[in-house]
Amino acid sequence: MNRPAEIVAPPGRSLWSDAWRVLRRNRAAMTALLLLATMTLLVIVGPWLSAFSFDATDWDRISEPPSLASGHWFGTDALGRDLFVRTLYGGRISLLVGAVATAVSLLIGISYGAIAGYVGGRVDQVMMRIVDILYALPFMFLVILLMVLFGRNIVLIFFAIGAINWLDMARIVRGQAMSLRSKEYVEAARAGGVRTGRIIFRHIVPNLLGVVIVYATLTVPQVILVESFLSFLGLGVQEPMTSWGALVNEGAQELENAPWMLLFPATWLALTLFCFNFVGDGLRDALDPRDRQG
């Protein structure tokens, strides 16, 4: 039990329970986490709180401002549909896109980048050449083509966005892995005869978490924004389904005459991104190995 591996994570003190302890002390992060959980819950159950369905049009209530009396708490859109319900429905899609695509990109990106960065040499060269090739393929072009080819299947698009986004992750992880490679404890592990795979996933990957999490919190909003960009081009989710991106895009076109159409979805969108930010920062502090040495 005196292999160098345990210098970083000694037995009996789990990385995650430690992290949780630190995180609980961070008020901003905890508030954000709570808010995020509340919003997610609302997005899931909220539509049942309203008397309206997300696709029911009401020709007598077109573009009405928010009102408690009418029951349209967020007002209505240009077809008289209730914006409260639509905002929550849009949230379902946006959060789903964010979660699925980020998960895909993290999974691929971390494994790929860590292996390339740690193994180095020829393997690294070949792996990075592949990344270069993919990088040089215009991302938007790919997404547009994919939307054209698989236009009917939104799930495929989540994966497509994720599968493209992993490139940044891979590069960042690789860069960090290369500098970690020459760290004393890794060199010690190598000298101690620990297998490469084990070094990568026990020593390199956990030590990358700081960077990975900062990056992941950037990826979720980024992915949600990519979806909204697709909505801007008209390639997003199919009506009458909607997403925050689609709602914000519609709202942006009625800035002056129906500001609530922008205000509510945009607030939800921004609030979600803010929360991801604070939770991410909190996690970063909590997961930083150097803090646990004390």
Added chain:
Amino acid sequence: MRLFWVWALILALAACGPADQSATSPAPGADNILRIGNGAEPQTLDPHRAEGVPESNILRDLFEGLVGEAPDGSLVPGAAQSWTVSDDGLIYTFILRPDARWSNGEAVTAGDFEFGLRRSVDPATLSRYSSILFPILNAEAVINGELPTTELGVRALDDNTLRIELNSPTAYLPGLLTHSTTYPVHRASVAAAGERFARPGSLVGNGAYQLSEWTVQSHVRLDRNPYYRDAANTQIDTVYYYAIENPDAELKRYRADELDITGALPYQQLDWVRENLGEELVISPYLGSYYFGFNLTRPPFKDARALRTALAMAIDREILTQRVAGAGEIAAYGWVPPVAGYTGQQPEWANWTQAERNARAQALYAEAGYSATNPLRVEVLYNTNENHKRMSVAIASMWKQVLGVETSLLNQEWKVFLETRNQKSDTQVFRAGWIADYNDAYSFAQLMHSKNEQNDSGYVSAEYDALLDKAAVEQDPTVRAGYLEAAERELLADLPIMPVYFYVSKHLVKPRVQGFVPNIMDHHATRHLSLNGD
């Protein structure tokens, strides 16, 4: 220190713009410069290869056809000062104006028109719109490569006389001759500059303006042609056509006084525009029909007239035109919009109340075998566009409310949409619109002919085809109109399509612009306009 260098870099970048940015933009409200929002970037300014509205707007200033248009859209002599028609209606003889000049000062001759029309139908020109010239003798054979271009029924008898022979009497020929495919081109400059002659420096036109600048995705600048036959009466010196595809951005540029005339208006902001810029809003009927088609080649719409009628009746066109489209579009129960010398047809239920229509629609729906427990499930296809989206959502919602139809919506980007629609294999209900090329009912009627490539419903009716074929060779305008009206009645009984509304054109026009007359073709040549010095 480092910050200093970054700032130095920024300043350097800002200062040294690309050298070719010498192009100057007019100051807001500058005298005698007209600035027009013109929609998409023109694909080409070669009159024989152009096909879209943005191109034709610019070409109308650069060239002049044999026949011209007055500000109100009525036909007037253009490059030809007069013409005569033979008794059988097959031969038109045009007398050209002796004072017509190209923008380089050379005389415009009948030979230039002969050359232009031959070039237009020459398959080597790769014109995508030349089929519009089929009425001219041998045009179809020449376009299909079966005859040389010299066999086209167009002859320059002398420098001032041009003769055009037709396959059959074609009442709308003068209207057709305002179209850019019939414009003359300057032979020497085409020969010298080759395929890409339509650029500043090499384009020589016979219109009121000449091309002086073209920055792709930004603007085209035209300056007055001093040699134009009517240059003395041309008021505006310079006109800019800006390529602005986003109507919201266009409206903002108009409000910031960077445009004098807009090409489009964002539907979402119509109410705002009415309230705040009402005086500058110009809306007028436009020769186009907006509709949804049914795919008749497969279930559920194959041999299902009752179902199609039910769906067509169940939509409330008053709501669709007034609250969803909202620019003053005209609720359409028939296919052909109001055109000269033609009486538009309507089914009898056009005069019912919506409640009566709904009741009848429900009965027909049940008759077709559908019910609340066995609802019709249908997919509506539209091309990606804010207006089509709203229209499709609204129609789906009405079908659900009145009949209980379960509709799913599918939007595809334009190229995919065109292919899907044309293949007729996946579509059920599809969005469509048709803008006339010339002011004649036949421009609409021919679309539903069983042989027409764009008959995307797959509508086949022997009666309809027979009536159209008779109309095509009929010389008497009243009898001809009668055939076309009967054909439309036939169409409306079968309902392969569901008419929704007739288009209107929508522009914002600054008060300083004079002479902007709304017309059904939405053509506004710059030479008819002038600017008020403020």
Added chain:
Amino acid sequence: MAAPQNQPVLRFAVQRLLGAIPTLLVLIALAFFLIRLAPGGPFDSEKQLPPEIETKLRAAYNLDDPLPMQLGRYLLNIAQGDFGPSFQYRDFTVSELIATGFPVSLRLGSLAMAIALLLGITAGTLAALRQNRPADYTIMGAAMTGISIPNFVLAPLLVLVFAVWLGWLPAGGLGDGSLRYLVLPVIALALPQVAYIARLTRGSMIEVLRSPFIRTARAQGLATHTIILRHALKPALLPVVSYLGPALAAIITGSVVVEQIFGVPGLGRFFVQGALNRDYTLVMGVVVFYGSLIIALNFIVDLVYGWLDPRLRQV
């Protein structure tokens, strides 16, 4: 720490240059087949073409040859610098279109990037120094606002306020190319990037500030600004530099929204219009150009990375 040596850097450069050729080939082939895989063709339009014309058109653009032959011809042509005629903008060649669009994109993009770097790094560093204090929250809150407002909301908002309401700046176009036409598009392009860079800088700066050598420097009583500028900034910029290559390429070409809303004739619009119109040659031309650009940028980024982290040079 090895002293900087010219030899390996030069060898590295030559290697990368040679390596770029197969990268480009793969890229071209991939793009070539992908665009042809997409449904719809370049000649589809609302008005159907007579069959004879369609045949002629296809022949004129060599679309009837077997695909490998088309690809071969294309490669041969671009080796001679000929990207072919545009299918959509028929009076121009693809080379001409790129030549008009790129300078505009480059100018906008590099201005936006320079501003984003300056503001982002400054903001990120300040936030890191005041970690978890009000200044940090304020800066990062502002940064997050920058990230969470999509371009297509920000751009019209800027136009509305500064062009329509206040009338200070033009609402669109490039006009005479003077600076006032660039202000709003550059801000709209730079703002989200400021936010990203600030986030990245803050994250890595916090880590660097905790490292032993900074603690030592602090213990020696060096002034904070000296520590930051002399010691901390260089290592803290590693993630930012990693991000820079793709960010710059994306900002130069991917500013479709900004270009569309401001009516700026840049490369990004050609690219999207090309893809939507199935303008095969234009899409291919932009892809090849873009690909070469990214390869070059990544190469520069790697050089900078090596300069910031000297250990890499031993590889």
